[in-house]
Amino acid sequence: MSVVTLKIDGVDVAIAAGSSVMQAAQEASVEIPRLCYLEGLSTVGSCRLCVVEIAGINKLLPACTTEVREGMDVTTQSPKLQDYRRMVLELLFGEGNHVCAICVANGNCELQDMAIAVGMDHSRFPYRFPDRKADLSHTQFGIDHNRCILCTRCVRVCDEIEGAHVWDVSQRGEFCHITSGLDQPWGDVDACTACGKCVDACPTGAIFRKNDTTGEKVGDREKLEFLVKARENREWVR
Amino acid sequence: MDINELHAMAEQEQLRRKPHRIRYCTSAGCVSAGAIAVKDGLKAAVKDGKLDNEIEISSVGCMGLCARGPLVKVEPSEIFYENVTAEQAASVVSTCHGGATDAKVSDLEHPFWKLQQPIVLENRGRINPERIEEYVQVGGYQSLHKALTDMTPAEVVEEMKKSGLRGRGGGGYPTGLKWETVAKMPPGQKYVICNADEGDPGAFMDRSILESDPHRVLEGMAIAGYAVGATHGFVYTRAEYPLAIKHLQKAIKQAKKFEFLGSQIFGSGFDFKVDIRIGAGAFVCGEETALMHSIQGARGNPRPRPPYPAASGLWDCPTLINNVESFANVAPIVRNGGDWYASIGTEDSKGTKVFALTGKITNTGLIEVPMGTTLRQIVEEMGDGVPDGGVVKAVQTGGPSGGCVPADLLDTPVEYKSLLKLGAIMGSGGMIVMDEGTKMVEIARFYMEFCREETCGKCVPCRTGTVQLYELLDKISKGQGTAKDVEQLEKLSYMVKEMSLCGLGQTAPNPILSTLDYFKQEYLDLLQSPADLNGNKIEATANAPSA
Amino acid sequence: MGKVKFATVWLAGCAGCHMSFLDMDEWLIELAQHVDVVYSPVGSDLKHYPDGVDVCLVEGAIANVDNLELIQEVRQKTKILISFGDCAVTANVPGMRNMLGGAESVLTRGYLELADAGKQFPNEPGIVPELLDQVQSVHNVVPVDIFMPGCPPPADRIKATLAPLLKGEMPVMEGREMIKFG
Amino acid sequence: MSVQNQPTATVAPEKPQKSASDNKSKKSDNKSKKKESDRRYKALDMTMKRHHYEADALIEVLHKAQDTFGYLEEDVLRHVAKGLKLPLSRVYGVATFYHLFSLKPGGEHTCVVCLGTACHVKGASELLADLEAELGIKVGETTSDGKISLLGARCIGTCGLAPAIVIDEVVSGKQTSEETIKQIKDALAQ
Incomplete structure (x- = not known):
């Protein structure tokens, strides 16, 4: 090599x-x-x-x-990169409804971490307060689109690692959202194996376990990397 | 098919022709101005006068002067008539035998015609787009024959490089270099794509070419396929162009029948087939990586480049993507040589460019001018300026990705470099004239609304930056903005430009930045008066329901 | 050096930020030695916001006409205005009503659709302030000098913000300890 | 902050031309409906077969489905997903990405107002506002009686005729509000 x-x-x-x-x-x-x-x-x-x-x-x-x-x-x-990254964060916060105080991922949220990393103490762009939905139809998990940043990690993890392709992105532009099946309730999608990988992959509190309340979601993001390497290298011990 | 058969085909077509031909335009412009009634009138006059053996009534594609349709052309006298009515049809027919008509004769000495140099549009008004025989009669497919039998693929690439042709879709990347890159990829499956997803509002060059001269595009694609080693081509076009699709489908069928497409073309070892893919209403699919995703049946999301399509494109194979106008230039370049093409235009920009001239201008239409023609010549001489004595304020090129050139810079030549320097771009060829009454902030808002609706939503700066930019423009144009908003607008524009994933986002702020450059006062004039300002005054005051 | 004229203001918020302020415990005594509390729901009985305030902590978002009137007065009369807590910085929980649309639909939801008895809009002009159509963060309405997020900002963060100001320096609002939302 | 808040609303969708078979199916009574729909599924199957049931042909197949059924109802999307061996969410994602695909039935007639730059400069937005007022619907909507859909197009490429409209596939240029309203009335009267 x-x-x-x-x-x-x-x-x-x-x-x-x-x-x-x-x-x-x-x-x-x-x-x-x-x-x-x-x-x-x-x-x-x-x-x-x-x-x-x-x-x-x-x-x-x-x-x-x-x-x-x-x-x-x-x-x-660089100052320019820092400024541009901060604007990206401001746009993300303004685009959804990110109310950290009442979020399952408060304290364990990559969006929050990034905001701190880029020094975002407030957003210079007005929040849009979109009317978004939450889906609690699954027996174990929920998805709250208010907290979704459309990173598509859930889409990829479900397709590439679990092989179920429950999720995809639908619509376009500002109306884009994560969709399960034919825009069905998540709980009705036959392909879902309830493996929970999307919960672990989600950087925010958008996809969560139902029994977690504010600040209780502890995503195990390294688990996916471990799993991929375990399959590749046949190393099943973390 | 060999060269003798090709010549025979052209001769036969020549022999078939009746002594006189009357051509009527069937493009959308003339049709909605009443071209069909004119055609009926012409046909009736021929029938009534029992002139069937002498006069042929035949359709042609767009003849360019859309403002004065329906257009009719009489051959071989080559007289153009404008604004022809059904009532005038019989008298136009009578001119074939010395009769008189009160139909208005187009002044071919007018700069609108005189300053044009048709290469891409060389067959304008000369052929019926639905008959391959007419294309062959004017020399069609001879370039393909020349390339396949007299030239090596490397020689074809060399001619393209010599020609100096740059991508006519707007990017301006040297076409020859692109061909060379694909040609140098290891042999194996390669593709040629014709990008006919002309989405800029205010642009209809590609539609016109496909509708009026579809074989020329196919011939260009086949030559490209030979040059780069591809055997399969796709034309990706918009569903909004049904006539273009129809003509293209017919052209492919005819080309297959006469073996200009298929296996062992002209007895060479070269095979080439072309399929059409029809878009479904997404501007972003004009971006090459999005377009390829769309051909593969996926959402039209662009992906980061590199890898460029030339290395890894359709189904991960090396892929050559050029737009319609670029391919339409190929046959003449192969026919006359790259040096000939390079002798036209300027040092920076070779050849000609087709523009769709629209907006507040007297002679709306389709023109082809040598590079280096100034905007003033185009707007004032060819276009006859703003109707009713109005004054030009700015010329917009490049659509939602472009910028406005103010009236005092109209002496700028049409060139990639010069336009870029002004913050405008060559673009695909939309040229919209704005008069003194046009509000520039409103124009910026209009384009941003377009981008906001057309962004695919994949990357953050474009998906949500366009929304915030639009809201800022909306606020300012409603007179509710502050100086801080204008500052914010500019900052965010640069961020979206530098941070977006694909060309759509990277150019979306251009209309803002160029209007801020040249018409900043219009923004400032719209700001809240200082009296309103109490810090940033809240815009929505109390609005409680009347209980 | 004269004492710093200090105020705190409570707009649309749950008063949690003020509770956190009180959590500064013994440091409050030190603070009191440096400042005159000229206006505050927890530290003063004055009914009118005075002129010439040096530092003001503003808790809460701008949700009704009273909030709007007060914040504009505060801005005019204050040197350093601090957006105090997530409601002030982002509209936070009070802002969640914005997703329902304007004031009318919010009132309809709250007082008609969800009411068990006595379905009617509250209406007492001069006493019940009218709602604004949208709840706004403070800096969407008036310029803000310092942003102190948090729901509530922990007592240490409040202290770390105020302490430099007492020395005439601006605090550095950086890092998890100072700017974490929630 | 008004219309933008609805994730489901598509802004100014360009609209499919309605096919003859769609009109026919609307008129057909319930008895023949089943048979009719079977025939339509067969047409869809033919298209998939012609593309060798390849997943890459999804957009081509959706074009056919839209032409045949008039819009993409859930059963059709399921049928396509099954035929092309694609995940449901993938099919839904593609169907909702492209504005020409509609997941709801459109009106019997369509009036498309071109909103391209040239038309905009020549007053297309005022024209659209007048039509919205006349029909009592917003762009992208269909009248409650299902008679006509009012749609916006990005650019129909007839900029020389600005402002341009398309009523039931017929392009008309240089429109005034009065002229367009008259044409709509004529179309509805047919």
């Missing part, structure tokens, strides 16, 4: 060719903000939080979908 070397925030990293800048950053112990990225799933590059500056390229590129190249010089933090 060939190896490429590159610099991330001045740190030299050597990593297998074909890896992403995100993986290289992890190797270099550099934290890059992200929401749609989850180790073990395919990448979509949609949340745009992980955009980085690469010397010699006049476009910002997402770390999760950009392949490493020999000699790359990557900058993951």
